[in-house]
Amino acid sequence: MATFAEKVGKSTLEHLDYIGGLSIQTWATIRALGVALPFTGNRYRWKAAIVQMLQIGVEAIPMVGLMALCCGFILAMQGASELRRVGAMSLTIDLVAIGFTRELGPLLTAIAVSGRSGSAFSAEIGTMMVTEEVNALRVMAFDPVEFVLAPKLLAALITVPCLTVFCNVCGIFAGGVFMFFSTHLGLGTYLHGVMTSIHLRDVISGVIKSVAFAIIIVMVGCREGFRTHGGPEAVGRSATAGVVSSTFLVIVADAVFTAIFYFTGGH
Amino acid sequence: MAMISIRDLVVEYGGRRVLDGLSLDIEAGETMVLLGGSGAGKSTLMRQIIGLERPKSGSISVKGVDITRCSPAELKQIRRSMGVAFQDGALFNSLSIADNVALPLREHTSLAPSIIDLDVWIKLAAVGLAEFGKLLPQELSGGMKKRAAVARALALDPEILVFDEPSSGLDPIVAAELDDLILFLKHTFQQTVIVVTHELPSAFRIADRIAMLYKGSFLAVGTKEQIKASQNPHVRQFLDRVPDNTATTRTVEAYFEKYVQSPAPSPRPWRPWERVEAYFEKYVQSPEVKR
Numbered sequence: 001m002a003t004f005a006e007k008v009g010k011s012t013l014e015h016l017d018y019i020g021g022l023s024i025q026t027w028a029t030i031r032a033l034g035v036a037l038p039f040t041g042n043r044y045r046w047k048a049a050i051v052q053m054l055q056i057g058v059e060a061i062p063m064v065g066l067m068a069l070c071c072g073f074i075l076a077m078q079g080a081s082e083l084r085r086v087g088a089m090s091l092t093i094d095l096v097a098i099g100f101t102r103e104l105g106p107l108l109t110a111i112a113v114s115g116r117s118g119s120a121f122s123a124e125i126g127t128m129m130v131t132e133e134v135n136a137l138r139v140m141a142f143d144p145v146e147f148v149l150a151p152k153l154l155a156a157l158i159t160v161p162c163l164t165v166f167c168n169v170c171g172i173f174a175g176g177v178f179m180f181f182s183t184h185l186g187l188g189t190y191l192h193g194v195m196t197s198i199h200l201r202d203v204i205s206g207v208i209k210s211v212a213f214a215i216i217i218v219m220v221g222c223r224e225g226f227r228t229h230g231g232p233e234a235v236g237r238s239a240t241a242g243v244v245s246s247t248f249l250v251i252v253a254d255a256v257f258t259a260i261f262y263f264t265g266g267h
Numbered sequence: 268m269a270m271i272s273i274r275d276l277v278v279e280y281g282g283r284r285v286l287d288g289l290s291l292d293i294e295a296g297e298t299m300v301l302l303g304g305s306g307a308g309k310s311t312l313m314r315q316i317i318g319l320e321r322p323k324s325g326s327i328s329v330k331g332v333d334i335t336r337c338s339p340a341e342l343k344q345i346r347r348s349m350g351v352a353f354q355d356g357a358l359f360n361s362l363s364i365a366d367n368v369a370l371p372l373r374e375h376t377s378l379a380p381s382i383i384d385l386d387v388w389i390k391l392a393a394v395g396l397a398e399f400g401k402l403l404p405q406e407l408s409g410g411m412k413k414r415a416a417v418a419r420a421l422a423l424d425p426e427i428l429v430f431d432e433p434s435s436g437l438d439p440i441v442a443a444e445l446d447d448l449i450l451f452l453k454h455t456f457q458q459t460v461i462v463v464t465h466e467l468p469s470a471f472r473i474a475d476r477i478a479m480l481y482k483g484s485f486l487a488v489g490t491k492e493q494i495k496a497s498q499n500p501h502v503r504q505f506l507d508r509v510p511d512n513t514a515t516t517r518t519v520e521a522y523f524e525k526y527v528q529s530p531a532p533s534p535r536p537w538r539p540w541e542r543v544e545a546y547f548e549k550y551v552q553s554p555e556v557k558r
Contacts, residue, residue, distance in 0.1 A: 044374060127360075136357035139317050140371050140419075141346040 018223075025226075026219045029149040036150040048151035056117045056152075057159025061166065064112050068100075068167040071108060072174025075099055080182060089183060093193040096175030101202040102261075105168035107254055110213035113160055114246045118221035121152060122242025125225025126235040134226075144226075153218045160214035161207045168206065209257050213250050220246040268331060270295040270427065270459045271316060276325035278311055278483075285311050287483040288325070295426075298453055298460040300470045302494075303480030304505060312480070313431055313463045317351050318342050329427070347375060350420030354432040356412040358404040364415045365391065365400030371422045390418040393455070394448060410441035417448065427459045428452065434466045446472045467506065471495075479505070 036045040079095040125148060128134045137144050176190040224242035228234050269292035278286040286308050293299045301309040314320050315327055318334045326333045329345050337345070358367050368387045372378060378386070391397045394414040404412060413433060420428060430449065434442035446469050453460050453473075464470050470477060471491050478488045481501045487494055494502065503509075 042374075131355060131360075132353045132357040133359055135319055136351070136353060136359075138319060139346055139349060139351045141343040141375065 022219055022223050025145070025149070025223055026215065028145045029153050029219065032143065032146045032150040033154055035146045036154040042146075045146065045151050049154045052152050052155030053159050055120070056113060056155050057163055060112055060116055060159075060163060063116065064109055064163050064167050065170045067108050067112055068105070068170035069174040071104055072096060072100065072171035073178055075104065075171070076175040076178040080178070090193065092179065093175065093190060094197040097172055097194040097197045098202060100168045100171040100175075101198050101206050103206075103254075103258070104171060105164050106206045106209040106213060107250070108171075109160060109164045109167045109210060110217065110250045110254075111247060113156070113163065113214070114217045114221075114250060115243055117156070118217045118246040119239040119243040121218065121221030122224040122228075123235055123239040125222055126228035126238035129226065129228045130231065130235060149218070149222055152222065153215070156214040156218045157211060160217070161210045164206060164210035165203075168203075205257075205261050209254060212253055212257065216249045216253055217246045220249055269293060269328075270330065271461075272326075272328040273312075273316070274326045274328075276312070276315060276327065277323045278308075278315060278320070279323045285483050286315070286322070289483075289485060291478055291485065291488060293459060293461065295459050296457055297475040298449070298462065298473055300474035300477045301461065301463045301480060302465065302467075302470050302477050302505075304465060306482075307480040308483040309463045309465075309480050310431065311483075313429060313461070316461065317349060317429055318346060347423055348425050349427045349429060350423065350425035351429045352413065352416040352420045352431065352433065354435060356404065356416040358412060358415055358419065360404050363401050363403055364396060364407070364418075367404070367415065368400075368419045368422050371419070375423060386422075390421050391415075393421065393452070394418045410437050410445065413437070413445060414448065417445075417452070421452070421456070424456065425458065427461065428456075430460070430462045430464075432464055433462060434464060434469045442466065442469060443472075445469075449473050481505075 035041045036049045038046045076096050080092045083091050179185040221242040224238045228238040271293040273291045276289040303309045365387050372383045394417050433445045477494045479486045486499050487497045
């Protein structure tokens with residue numbers, strides 16, 4: 001029994017340590033975000049942020065777009081097959097529009113970014129830890145938080161909401177294509193239906209979620225990278241841990257945000 | 268006043284004492300070699316000197332500033348007067364060699380780009396890599412990587428230059444070239460040089476003084492001649508390359524006798540019916556056992 005209690009206690013302490021470290025890192029990065037801003041910050045950090053924006057955002061456009069198109073079709077087809085029975089086919093438009101703006105858009109984007117960039121952050125920083133590049137930065141009087149984390153966070157804060165809006169557009173477009181071929185509904189009529197079904201608060205709630213997801217993906221990915229100790233195999237473990245932890249926390253955060261919006265009347 | 272002054276330095280990892288009350292003064296302009304075997308604590312001491320870790324107790328003063336208690340801003344300022352060449356170079360793989368050297372100059376100085384380019388070329392030429400500036404670190408050999416790391420360490424013209432195992436993993440000729448480079452830099456730039464190594468020829472070639480570490484304590488600190496003349500048994504063992512005879516120690520002998528020489532117990536044959544019979548006898552047939 002004592003052994004079980006010890007295991008529970010050890011595991012609890014480890015998780016508290018992880019959450020504490022993650023919180024400190026997040027706060028330090030938010031405080032250092034100013035150095036990555038254009039005009040007022042360090043121009044090299046801003047340049048690094050632009051490079052990150054290309055990697056996190058621009059390079060993810062095809063993947064996010066295709067995922068959104070597929071999910072838009074799936075949602076429209078699944079919804080239509082049930083709604084047709086009760087003669088409420090037109091509600092498919094609402095289902096796709098609201099489903100994407102509130103939920104699927106931010107979540108799909110976050111999962112795509114987590115898979116692409118979360119693991120890349122862990123692997124990059126993990127390699128830097130193993131090869132002592134982080135130590136080299138510190139002895140050259142660079143702050144690793146400013147040098148490595150701030151550009152990544154700024155890039156994610158800008159690109160993930162943009163990708164989310166793009167994902168929403170693609171998903172809703174896929175729903176429109178389905179409606180056109182299944183019910184010969186014109187695209188103009190479909191778009192009118194979309195505009196009447198979604199409200200600004202739906203879009204804003206989705207964007208708020210995407211900002212939170214961006215912070216989680218960058219912070220968890222980088223945290224796993226900074227925890228890397230050992231050889232090359234440790235980098236692989238960190239990359240896996242980065243993508244698994246960030247995806248898990250994104251879904252937990254999504255549940256929390258959805259509950260908040262639901263109970264505060266946002267939805 | 269000494270350039271670096273270490274007093275009663277104690278470092279522990281998870282309750283295990285790695286450095287045990289070290290005190291050492293490193294004077295300006297001297298080359299101090301931290302010599303010792305694997306696990307002696309020399310790399311830990313180097314990490315303390317460059318401010319990567321904080322000790323359990325004791326102090327390290329660099330240019331009169333106690334880096335174990337100073338503010339982050341003061342530590343940053345001190346670090347700008349230090350150049351560190353790490354064991355495997357620790358060059359940024361995404362940057363060319365020239366960009367690696369230019370990085371601290373671009374970020375910590377307000378020099379014009381043309382001046383920075385010139386300075387980078389001078390530093391690369393000083394280590395013999397003037398023609399390789401455009402290459403990436405992964406395109407260089409081990410020795411060239413180490414020299415590139417030295418060029419980057421020299422970028423801000425530091426007063427203190429630290430080398431972590433400069434000769435390890437190199438063939439004797441390249442290792443001797445690096446020793447020559449350290450001597451050349453010392454004579455040219457008049458820097459305080461700290462070298463962490465376990466290579467005896469290299470240590471005796473470049474050192475002004477040697478601090479010999481053994482299990483987290485200094486066995487001897489002195490000039491090359493004093494270290495060579497030392498009669499301390501551990502110093503002599505290290506200098507004369509006498510093995511520890513680990514294979515003949517009592518622990519290994521006992522292990523050998525127990526697990527290798529004695530016949531292994533034969534595995535018990537798997538007869539499940541015997542266990543069923545025993546259970547039956549104990550719990551069903553015997554009248555003492557109450558259900």
